[in-house]
Amino acid sequence: MARILVTYGSKQGSTAEIAEWIGETLRQDGHHVDVTAAQQARQVQGYDVVILGGALYAGVWHKDARRFARRHAETLRNRSVWLFSSGPLGDAAARKDIPPVRGVATLSARLEAAGHVTFGGRLAPEQSGFVASAMAKKLAGDYRDRERIAAWAKSVSARLG
Template identity: 35%
Template sequence: MRILVTIASRHGGTWGIGEVVASTLRERGHDAELRAPEDVTDLTGFDAVVLGSAVYVAHWMPAARDLADRLGAQLAERPVWLLSSGLATQPAASANSPHEIRDLVERIGARGHRSFHGRLDRSVLSFTERATISAARAREGDHRDMTAVARWAEQIADALAPVPA
């Protein structure tokens, strides 16, 4: 199957998660293409989609939300999985619970949403981002579990595997 993996990422941490998803799908025999949401104008030619975003102050990034709004009808026509990546030191369920996810899952019929811990490098953050992170008492470092990301992508690959006739 041809699968679009589209990831909104401000500082590259969530993009890295998307790279693992796309690579794992390829290893499992699918044709997976990784693109930023702002580079996606149409879903024609894709059989399934993995749509993800970094989470900032309990919201997905605007580029991911915009893609879901622009292409919602097309997303609803194919299997879709959602992923979020947020504050590295908070429990994944609470740190990566963007307000728009429940509505988005229902609107497009997503097969699921998975939250992953993120990566925090204060040196690349703006002043406002550093203030927000300080208030949240987040720990610096790479807290992404790429093994868990790959396992999740394997589940997607298996769900999309052709059923023998």
């Protein structure tokens, strides 16, 4: 069974929760899993597999996910790496596979990641800030699909053999 790190950059906590759900599924499959915020994840040497996720804000990954990818790039290239993005508000992520944004595609190539998936996001109705509160008026809701997230985690697990 693999030693797996699931790590994430999240501002409002919904990507953190997705990471926890991925971790739960992988544990059910018998893997040893740590789920840690990317800002806190200091070392990746001890893991066979790293799953890195980031919330999308204005077309880029949360900075903690970007920094983690850059800081650990050399080590990650020698690990099995999967990436996920979380963001789209609405049913877009449920209807079709959404490719990584450009910056994430670049990181994915650099890390030689085995795969990437985009999950729907969540936006709470009460948002501070001009842009976020305007968005929330139209788009507030939880568009994360727990079954799809679990199925993706299962597919990663199956690839680990």
